[in-house]
Structure formats: C-alpha cells, structure tokens
Amino acid sequence: MGYFNYHRRLSSVVRIGDTPLGGSHPIRIQSMVDVSTMDTEASVSQAIRLIKAGAEYVRFTAQNESEALNLRNIRRALTGQGYHTPLIADIHFNPEIAVKSASIVEKVRINPGNFTGKRQKVKNYPAEVYAKEQQTIRSRFVPFLKVCRENNTAIRIGVNHGSLSDRIMSRYGDTVEGMVESCLEFLRLCVEEQFDRVVVSIKASNTVVMIRAVRLLVRTMEAERMYYPLHLGVTEAGEGEDGRIKSAVGIGALLVDGIGDTIRVSLSEAPEAEIPVARKLVFYISSLKTQPPIEALPSPLYDSVNPSKRKSREVFGIGGDNPPVVISEFSNDAWMIDDRLINPRDCPVTFISMSYKDLNDETIRQVQSSIHSVIIFNSSFNHYIGEARAFMHRLLDAGCETPVIFRREYDDPDFESVQIKAAVDFGTLLTDGFGDGILLCHAHFDNRQLQDCMYSILQAARVRISKTEYISCPGCGRTLFNLHKTIAEVKSATSHLTGLKIGIMGCIVNGPGEMADADYGYIGAGRGRIHLYKGRTCILKNIPEAEAVKRLLDLIESP
Secondary structure: OOOOOOOOOOOOOEOOOOOOEOOOOOOEEEEEOOOOOOOHHHHHHHHHHHHHHOOOEEEEEOOOHHHHHHHHHHHHHHHHOOOOOOEEEEOOOOHHHHHHHHOOOOEEEEOOOOOOOOOOOOOOOOHHHHHHHHHHHHHHHHHHHHHHHHHOOEEEEEEEHHHOOHHHHHHHOOOHHHHHHHHHHHHHHHHHOOOOOEEEEEEOOOHHHHHHHHHHHHHHHHHOOOOOOEEEOOOOEOOHHHHHHHHHHHHHHHHHOOOOOEEOOOOOOOHHHHHHHHHHHHHHHHHHHHOOOOOOOOOOOOOOOOOOOOOOOOEOOEOOOOOOEEEEEEEOOEEEEOOEEEOOOOOOOEEEEEOHHHOOHHHHHHHHHOOOEEEEEOOOOOOHHHHHHHHHHHHHHHOOOOOEEEEEEEOOOOHHHHHHHHHHHHHHHHHOOOOOEEEEEEOOOOHHHHHHHHHHHHHHOOOOOOOOEEEEOOOOOOOOOOHHHHHHHHHHHHOOOOOOEEEEEOOOOOHHHHOOOOOEEEEEEEOOEEEEEEOOEEEEEEEEHHHHHHHHHHHHHOO
8 A cells, every 4th residue: 555655455356247346447436326215217317317427336225125126126227228337235224135135236235233133222241142143143144145146246344433333332432443343243254255245344424533444444454364445435424515525535545545446425415416526536546646756764653543643842823732723825925824814024933845855854953943933845746645744754753843834736727626635635644643734725716715625624634623513414215304405404503603513314224323423413213303412312302394403403502
C-alpha cells in the first residue's frame, strides 16, 4: 500500500456477475435504490438511471421473502432491456432471506451484527454462552455459503459501527477492535470453507472511526494472509456540501493509501446524484499514479491505525491546544484567520512558505528556533498528500514543533470538484493528526464559499466543530417517510444549534445503531410514525409524522 506514493493494495479478485472486483480491475462504483423492492417498475426504472449514470453494481433491500423473490422479476426485467449490471441484495436479521436471495442475484450483503437475528440485549456473556453463539453463527452461515457456491454468488460481509452484536460489545465495547473482530469471525469461516467470493466493508458515520477500523482490518487480514477486496463508504454522510465532504474525507483517506476496490458515496439525495461524486473521487485518486516518486521514510513515532495529534507550540492562536484555524487570502495586505482580519506584514507572526524539497537540517533548525514562525506548506508535487506527509514525518523525526498550515490552490471550474479534492487533501492530513490550519485558494470562487468549505472539512475530519452536524441516511426501500423533505425541515429548525449532532434515519433497521453517535434522533418507525431518541434511548414512540419535527425541538429544548 502507498503512503508517500500511491500504490494500490493488491487484493484477490472476486467475480460478481460479469463485473469482476479487486486485483488490477478498476475501482468500481455502486449505489442503492431508494424505492420499494416490491415495486418492480419503479425499481427497474431507478436501476437503469443508476446504470446510465455509471453505477457498476446496484443494491436493493430485501427485508422479507416477498422482496427477495421479487428480485427475480427485477433481474428478468433488466436483462430483458439489455442491462446485465450485477444486482446486490441487502439483508438484515434473517439468514433464510439471504439464502433465498443468493440464488437470484449476483451478490448478497449481510451484516455480522444482526445476521443471526434480533439483538438479545444481554450485557454479560459467560465464555460458554459466547462460544455457543459463535456456533450458532457457523450453523447459519455455512449453509448460506453452500448456496452461494452452488450459484456462483458473491457475498459482502458488511460491518456497521452502530450495529455490532451484543456479544461483541460485551467483550470489545463500541470500538474499532470490536468492528474488526465482528468481521473476522465470518472471514475465518470463509477461509475454513474455502469460499473466496468475498468482499468486506467496515463503515461508520464518524470518519475517524471508519478510517481507523479499515486500516486495522487491512493490517489484521494481512497478518492472517487474507487479501479480500474492500468496499468503502461513510454511512449516513448526509446531503449537499456536508455529505460530499464527509464522504470524500473518509473514502479519500483510504483510497490515497491504496485501500479500496469499490465505493459508494451515500448521500441523502436521489441515488443517481451519488454517482458523479464517486466518479470524481475515483478519478482524482487515480491521477496520483502519474506522480514522480517521493523519497521519504515513515517516522517510527507515527502509527497510521492509531494516529495522535502532532504536538506544536502556540503562535498567535495557531497551534498548541487550539483547534485548526481557517485562513482566507483576501490579498497580500489582508488575511482572515478565523474571524480575525490581519495584515500578514504587521502580524506578530513570521509566515514561512515551505515545501518538502526545502527541508534540511539547517532549515528545520531555523524554523524551530524562531518562536514566532508558522510554516505555510505549499506542494510542488501532484500528489499533495504524499509530499505533505513526507514533510510532516521529517518534522516529527526532528522534534520540530513549529505550527503548520496546509495551503493548496485549485483551478477546477466547478465547485463540487473543489470540495471533493480539498476534502481528500486536507481531510486525509487532518485525520492523520497533522495540521494547525488550512488555507484553500481558488481564483474564481468567493471567500465565503471557500471558508464554508474549509469549516466543513474540519468538522468532517472531527478536529473542529463549528455547526450542527446531521447524520442522515441516503434512504432505501425501507424508508418510511419523505426523507429529503424531512431533512430540510429539521435543518431549518435546528441549524443554529452549533455542536449538536442530530440523526435523521429512514427506518429502524439501521437507524438506532447508525445514529448512535448523535445527541438526538428522528427515526421512521412505521408508515407515518416516528420514534424520537435522546442519545441511544427512545424517548417518544410512534409520533405522527406531521408533529415529529416540533416534538423533536421540544425534546431538544427540554431540561
């Protein structure tokens, strides 16, 4: 895998219909329909829109036997119209539905946290009970693999941060180690059964958790000689700028490392809106292949799975224990550092522009000895992250504590591309634990747009919270209300609540778990009915949809 230079992780190849995944095959793009799987016409129509937009796999929810069996009608209709794109069944709680789906579609996704049924809400698991439940997994998973083998069906073992089993939680807690172990239990059974049509994913709405968990999974799989391809995605990323930036931070940080064979950008928008974002993200990462090699060595002080914030001294509110700042260049005579308008020449700070090629023992001594200096990092390489990482690792090894601002200028004509590229570049470095501020430049977009983008990147990387955060699902056939309308209403009513995390989830299958990081939650419980949560506790049940937003506000404002 690459760190300073881009090298794709070499995974095993999994055949999914006529579209193989992994190895040297391109990074595949996929999405999921958000209409009922029982509505054949709507499902086929939306699948075609996704395929035309560039989706290479299309996923459907299959909650029960009727939905699983109707996937056959959807498959036939698509094939009859000349579309052979592989279809994926998304299964929760019911191994029998997974078995039925395996004979119909090209791939089946299961969730280890709920594959064997509803959670038991047991807090203490004696060793013998823990082992007994592992045997239950074997008794249900192995027959499923047998059917998949007979039908040449691939599987995805998809772990979600918010839906770990009570058994795993009892031993590991709500940790990345627990997420990895939940996945490995199933992977080890695949190895024992010599079943290799396996794709793996570990997802979270928290980008830092997602990045750490996937890196730990890759490290652990390699130690056990497993090379399964990986599916990447940030769950419940939201919509608009925040959804794009959050996805680009989480997915991009892993793709830059060479990790990832297929991606889904989960937006709370029409599914086909996800595809252009995913394509831009993959194209940007793929462009790194042409980068001349960067000669650098990783610092022994750094651990990519458990990165810690680089220590820096404070200079004029920059560095030290302060959150990373946002800097805007208005002109040579006017900079904005957060809400402070300054003239850099009159400021009690010496801003020093540097790149990796400028670093040597002497220049490091100079910036370290100047207690008022702040480095503005500028890259001379196409692979901005690779050079910035090399720069920061050299500072780590030298014990240099001078604050560093990452600066990059983009020239893309559309702002969405700027959002995606900046989120990958800055977000990766911030989640690495590097950077005391960021400076995003573009000649043709106004400073307000650029500032908003930078604050969104800092929030997505979990290094600075400056606004309300919304954890909202993309919707699927399980969604029980008008998701897009509701998100707009909740945002309108709560956008002033800086620092609050609000979950807006379409159904109770993934909802309570995937918004477990939220302070409050709005979850579809039935047709026209909403459950409202405070933290992980359901406070109000079956609220009429028409009253739910107001009741949510009342709940937030209550003592």
